[in-house]
Amino acid sequence: MSSTTTRLVRGAERKRSRRELLVAAGFLAPFLIILVIFQYVPVGLLVKNSLFGYTLINPDLQTFVGLENFARIFKDPTTLQTILVTLIFAVGVVVLIIPLGFLLASYLNRPLPGRGILRTAVFLPVITSSVVVATLWNFLLANEGLVNAALNSLGFSTMSFLTDQSLALPSIIIMSVWQQVGMATILYLGGLQSIPGDVMEASTLDGAGGLKRTFLIVIPLLTRTTVMVVVIMTVFALQSFTPAYVMTQGAPGGTTNLLVYEIYKQAFTLQDPGFASALSVLLLVGAITISLVQMRLLRTRWDY
Amino acid sequence: MTQLASQQNDTASGPETTAPEGRLGRLKERGPGRLWQRVWTSLVVLAILIAFLLPYEWMFASGLKTQSGIFADISPLSWKTFIPVEVTFENIIELFVGRGVGRALLNSFLVAAFQVICSLVLCTLAAYALTRIAFKGRNVVFAIILATFMLPAEALVVPLYQLISAMSLQDTLLAVGVPWIASAFGLFLLRQSFEAVPLEMDEAAKLDGAGHFRIFWSVILPVVRVDIVTFVLMIFLFSWNGFLWPLVAIQSTENTLVQVAVAQSVSPGALPNWGLTFAGASVATIPLVILFIFLQRLFIPGLARTGLK
Numbered sequence: 209m210s211s212t213t214t215r216l217v218r219g220a221e222r223k224r225s226r227r228e229l230l231v232a233a234g235f236l237a238p239f240l241i242i243l244v245i246f247q248y249v250p251v252g253l254l255v256k257n258s259l260f261g262y263t264l265i266n267p268d269l270q271t272f273v274g275l276e277n278f279a280r281i282f283k284d285p286t287t288l289q290t291i292l293v294t295l296i297f298a299v300g301v302v303v304l305i306i307p308l309g310f311l312l313a314s315y316l317n318r319p320l321p322g323r324g325i326l327r328t329a330v331f332l333p334v335i336t337s338s339v340v341v342a343t344l345w346n347f348l349l350a351n352e353g354l355v356n357a358a359l360n361s362l363g364f365s366t367m368s369f370l371t372d373q374s375l376a377l378p379s380i381i382i383m384s385v386w387q388q389v390g391m392a393t394i395l396y397l398g399g400l401q402s403i404p405g406d407v408m409e410a411s412t413l414d415g416a417g418g419l420k421r422t423f424l425i426v427i428p429l430l431t432r433t434t435v436m437v438v439v440i441m442t443v444f445a446l447q448s449f450t451p452a453y454v455m456t457q458g459a460p461g462g463t464t465n466l467l468v469y470e471i472y473k474q475a476f477t478l479q480d481p482g483f484a485s486a487l488s489v490l491l492l493v494g495a496i497t498i499s500l501v502q503m504r505l506l507r508t509r510w511d512y
Numbered sequence: 513m514t515q516l517a518s519q520q521n522d523t524a525s526g527p528e529t530t531a532p533e534g535r536l537g538r539l540k541e542r543g544p545g546r547l548w549q550r551v552w553t554s555l556v557v558l559a560i561l562i563a564f565l566l567p568y569e570w571m572f573a574s575g576l577k578t579q580s581g582i583f584a585d586i587s588p589l590s591w592k593t594f595i596p597v598e599v600t601f602e603n604i605i606e607l608f609v610g611r612g613v614g615r616a617l618l619n620s621f622l623v624a625a626f627q628v629i630c631s632l633v634l635c636t637l638a639a640y641a642l643t644r645i646a647f648k649g650r651n652v653v654f655a656i657i658l659a660t661f662m663l664p665a666e667a668l669v670v671p672l673y674q675l676i677s678a679m680s681l682q683d684t685l686l687a688v689g690v691p692w693i694a695s696a697f698g699l700f701l702l703r704q705s706f707e708a709v710p711l712e713m714d715e716a717a718k719l720d721g722a723g724h725f726r727i728f729w730s731v732i733l734p735v736v737r738v739d740i741v742t743f744v745l746m747i748f749l750f751s752w753n754g755f756l757w758p759l760v761a762i763q764s765t766e767n768t769l770v771q772v773a774v775a776q777s778v779s780p781g782a783l784p785n786w787g788l789t790f791a792g793a794s795v796a797t798i799p800l801v802i803l804f805i806f807l808q809r810l811f812i813p814g815l816a817r818t819g820l821k
Contacts (some may be wrong), residue, residue, distance in 0.1 A: 235640055239694050239699070328805060342775075391818075447667075457818045
């Protein structure tokens, strides 16, 4: 090949790749423009707002306060309680949902009579809106509600699930577990079905019984799934808002005052969006950290 | 993230995918323990069904009762608690005539339809570019998009409110839907299914003189149509069930979405009317429950890939 043709070919290639780039830009532009406007710009605005004190009624009247909003997070006992409550809520949901999701998935992975309806039943709350779930549970747990009616007919006395300081947070944890356990079950079912059949047969031939097989083989093989469930449920719990808004308004005594509910109140009721932004930054950093840890963990090989 | 999803590829679990455990389990089942095992299994199945379905049953049934009827039937507990003996439609009528729930349902449907159509256009186009066109910086673009997957939507409510106010969009249905149409989750879902289409199909079309848009429209899209249905269901689900953002973005009653309307009928202050609230919650839930029961198989692969966004 002479040098002229090489140059010609290269020139054509460069022209082609430039055209490809233009076409790609055309295909991507609508998505990227909207993404930047409604995801990246708000993140920037959020960080900026967190350094100011202002109201939503008169947003132009801003005063720069530096890191004061962040300092307030760690000085204000109410906010500290909010963070603590949100963390307990997240831990509670995760700790309950992992074994329950795994058990349900193991059950549903077997040939059972009526497995189809069972699966639909467990997944139904996942596709039901958080508002409807909270509304329903509000009535289930009310003093004159269904759960107390059942307790009464069994001879127990009425319990004030949503207004007793020691019961309110556990109640909304259990409600959230009921709502999300189907999600964990879907993920564990996928994990269980990806375990090769010969691994299970080999372990049985080696004389591993049901329990032994579950703890020594199945659970370790599902480590990746467990990491995912933990992360998804933690992020879900950190973002929960509806139970506090619909059921308890953060009461009694702030024991169900979830972080996002506090953000909502600070911004839209108490007219302190600067402080709400600082709290949002905290949530953002928390969620991103958890996701990054997940990616790190999933990149590790969990081969056995 | 890619690993995360590829592991979950086969989550759509049908009864035909019998796990090895079943076969081994059955071998062991012979013996005296078998009857007890069956009794135990049935009890567990029953308990699960009660725990998950009975609350719904109670909700739907109570929506057809009067306030006093609900309280009379609940204590003592009996079959009447769950079956409306004297069915009344007064709650439903009050909802649609007095409370304008029809309007709220229509608003929710309009927002969801808008979100589905726009995100379908945006995400399919972007997914095509990211899987079928070789250009410099493709991975960077994908990283920029995937990074937003980690942003919790709830953290962005305050600046988004400011943004739509600056655009004079507050209290419009457009403002409820538009921030979410560039869905990283949706793109992620479609990118995976686009990648599964063999590149040979593009090559063949290219030899026939087809350009990128032709390949996109008449080669790729027809092949991935099942995944597109999953995509549509997911976007519809997220939109229909959304609460915090519609609560913040909309102030007027005529633009209210159905979830906000339900929440406000229980919320602080006034004592809620149980029958009316149950009926409202039922109306807000039934469309999705019906969709889910019939299209479960298409929902589940999508749900398995959510970070619940």
